[in-house]
Amino acid sequence: MSVVTNTTTIGAIDAPSRRNTELALVIFAVFISVFAYANVGLAINGELPSGMLGYGIGLALLGGVAHLVVRKFAPYSDPLLLPLATLLNGLGLALIWRLDQSERFQALKTFAPAASKQLLFSAVGVGLLVVVLVALKDHRLLQRYTYISMVLALFLLILPMFFPAVNGAKIWIKIPGVGTIQPGEFAKIIITVFFAGYLMVKRDALALASRRFMGLYLPRGRDLGPILMVWAFSILILVFETDLGSSLLFFGMFVVMLYVATERTSWIVFGLLMSAAGAVGVATFEPHVQQRVTAWLDPFAGWGKEDASEQMSKSLMAFGSGGTLGTGLGQGNSDLIGFAANSDFILATVGEELGLAGMMAVLLVYGLIVERGVRTALAARDPFGKLLAVGLSGSFAIQVFVVAGGVMGLIPLTGMTMPFLAAGGSSVIANWALIGILIRISDTARRPAPAPAPTSDAEMTQVVRP
Amino acid sequence: MNKPLRRIAIFCGVLVLALLIRDNWLQYVRADELNGHKYNRRVQIERYAHERGDIIVDGNPVTGSVETSGSDFKYKRVWKDGPMWAPVTGYSSQAFDASQLESIEDGILTGNDDQLFFDRTLSMVTGEKKTGGNIVTTLDGAAQEAAFKGLGSKKGAVAAIDPRTGAILALASTPSYDPSVFAGNSLKDSDARQKLLKDKDKPMLNRALRETYPPGSTFKVVTAAAALENGLYDDIDAKTESPLPWTLPQTSVQLKNEGAIPCENASLREALRWSCNTVFGKMSDDLGNEKMIEQTEKFGFGKEIFTPVRSDASIYPKDNRPQNAMAGIGQASNRTTPLQMAMVAAAIANDGKLMQPYMVAQRQAPNLDVIHNHEKEQLSRPLSGENARKVQQMMETVVSKGTGTNARIDGVTVGGKTGTAQHGLDNSEKPYAWFISYAKTDSGSPVAVAVVVEDGDANRDDISGGGLAAPIARNVMKAVIDGM
Secondary structure: OOOOOOOOOOOOOOOOOOHHHHHHHHHHHHHHHHHHHHHHHHHHOOOOOOOHHHHHHHHHHHHHHHHHHHHHHOOOOOOOHHHHHHHHHHHHHHHHHHHHOOHHHHHOOOOOOOHHHHHHHHHHHHHHHHHHHHHOOOHHHHHHHHHHHHHHHHHHHHHHHHOOOEOOEOOOEEEOOOEEEOHHHHHHHHHHHHHHHHHHHHHHHHHHOEEEEOOEEEEOHHHHHHHHHHHHHHHHHHHHOOOHHHHHHHHHHHHHHHHHHHOOOHHHHHHHHHHHHHHHHHHHHOHHHHHHHHHHHOOOOOOOOOHHHHHHHHHHHHHHHHOOOOOOOOOOOHHHHOHHHHOOOHHHHHHHHHHHHHHHHHHHHHHHHHHHHHHHHHHOOOHHHHHHHHHHHHHHHHHHHHHHHHHOOOOOOOOOOOOOOOOOHHHHHHHHHHHHHHHHHHHHHHOOOOOOOOOHHHHHHHOOOO | OHHHHHHHHHHHHHHHHHHHHHHHHHHHHOHHHHHOOOOOHHHHHHHOOOEOOOEEEOOEEOEEEEEOOOOOOOEEEEEOOHHHHHHHHOOEEOOOEEOHHHHHOHHHHHOOOHHHHHHHHHHHHHOOOOEOOEEEEOOOHHHHHHHHHHHOOOOEEEEEEOOOOOEEEEEEEEOOOOHHHHOOOOHHHHHHHHHHHHOOOOOOOOHHHHOOEOOHHHHHHHHHHHHHHOOOOOOOOOEOOOOOOEEOOOOOOEEOOOOOOOOOOOEHHHHHHHOOHHHHHHHHHHHOHHHHHHHHHHOOOOOOEEOOOEEOOOEOOOOOHHHHHHHOOOOOOOEEOHHHHHHHHHHHHOOOOEEOOEOEEEEEOOOOOEEEEOOOOEEEOOOOHHHHHHHHHHHHHHHHHOOOHHHOEOOEEEEEEEEEEOOOHHHOOOOEEEEEEEEEEOOEEEEEEEEEEOOOOOOOOOHHHHHHHHHHHHHHHHHHHHOO
């Protein structure tokens, strides 16, 4: 917290807003991304890509507009969030564009270049960020919509059940003329608003009005009941839609927020026990999950037999082939992974073409976004803001862990997208909105307290008489 | 709420740390293993990303690389006269790996061999396009062509060696296959390979190195060598103690000769000239199983031979007396490869010194620098010079006025031995026609050859070996001598 402590005698000193730092970092992020384009073009075609200027200007415009809006509407916000998101989005665009150039992809019947669409979606995402910053003067406004959020989130989660499954998961809805949308990405943010609003009100009841049972504090049913139900409901929906990654994400986010709200470690224990039970339960009756688990345990055993395992081993080989420094952008063969190479498996391209060094840098960028989010939560002055910020950044962290851990074989693959990097409209739009909310909370948190009106008492004691 | 928040911050940090550790594990610790994994297509992509070096015969490549499109693999292997050279080169396929010389010398041919390290580093600095090195073979194009054309549509094999050095001059096997038909990785290539694998004539079998046949009467040369070496007989024109009829030891079976030939107490020279089963059967029995094994091992039997392409081991087994007697005329359980019989002929022609057979004369770096030169090497000494010359005289008689007259070349001394090997249950199948021989000029013997034709159709021993196999051997020898 960089709030300058005021005394009544000395006027409030403006806290440093760090907007110029942010601008410099955004320029740097755009520069890195344009450099990545040039790299891909030179590696694949031996010349600077013709689209480089277009993508560069597009990205610079996005970062620039976002920066100006932040400068105007959230002047005290965290200076790192926007540049980090811009960097990931720009890198993602370069990576997707690189995969668009793949001859193997172009030979596929289903191939459609994704980079230009991704730029469009990024623009929509930044637009949403602008809307959030302009319309949401104070994040506490969201508190009013606690229960509407709940209804909206559940609605969004149920919606895909009425649409056909794509690649084994029912997480998409198809709107003719617009394309496919993954409502779960938006539900993630909206349900965080509900959890934050509800837990803020009930946190004392949850923490204190509880009975001790076997060393754990169990809250009363009327306090925990509603939230437990909403949560269980969303998990159930996701399980039916075979969207495992999101189930894990919602569960993790719920436990984190409950723990922060109640300050009771018992929730962590509870959460771990329940997730273990849930995982075993789901794994016993879902063949989809069993497949993923076997593919995780021995990725090469199922070579040529099942898709999940083959994808997994191809991903591992992509990472291995990258080695320490990588093959260089455009010079790897990560497109061997197939249709999911630019969405779920985009990190494999990072791993292969940018190597261990690039991969660690990207992971650290994600880590930085998460930690700036948690930092925002720490700095926030109101419990709702704290809960919302920790919920959003916690879910972001879990998503990054689940996806990156999945493609690197650390945990079973669950099929989510890497925020900002992966091709996919819903994901990039929702994550820009998420960054928007975090920026808004951080602005409120870091804004210097208004100078109190001088009181007559103070005036008097301050008089120094000669 | 700040205390749990700080803990959450640590938790998130741990998640990222776990990812970082896992990433290091994958991309640093396991990188080589994953990069070289057998399922990793990048290995093949890299392998076919550059022009493969060539296998060279008589200064000209018999292989080549063509650029292909529509696949990950940029270059495809092609062969000139594929079926003729397949037993020498083996195949190299984008989808089905490589075999024989293409496989053994893969490091040089792809340019990835450690011996090429400096060359590779240098071209990396100079920005030169990466290509593979070359393998210069010892083969003689004319001899190979004579062998391949001679076999024609018949099933069989030819192996020819330069007795003085051990250099392999011809290595033919029929029916053969064109490795080009499955050098790519399309469905068509896969089908072509399946068809070859299913073919009951086994076109992909390298009969010259990988098939063992009963050697038939050609083995009598070995038995004669053993008799001379062990002092059983000394003078090749002195009468032997060979009764006719002769009964196989420990049995009541009488060993037969093919036709009414003068075999009773025949001298070694006459016995070989007429190919007397009784004389050589008894000789093998007199020497005993152990001495016979000893002699064959000196000729290279009993272990695989690497030329560097592996050749199956030829065997003269431990056996009981009647079997040993039969093995002495190449008619029991002893089996030899054509290469082995060519080595026998070569050792005799080279006055008893057996040279290590080889077919790679030089390995060249992509810039044609020679990185390895084969030095001729003596493998063993199966006969003394004196005894070798005695066997030579006997074999020369076979060609000049015996069963091998079809191998005669004007103005050249040729020694040889025919053979027809019965096989199958009760000799029901068509016999194999054999011929081993060598040619000799003033400067020693430049070529020894072994020919086997699988579908030798014959009623009488030897005539078919002389009829079917000898002309092929003659043409191969003539091709070598004419090329000198």
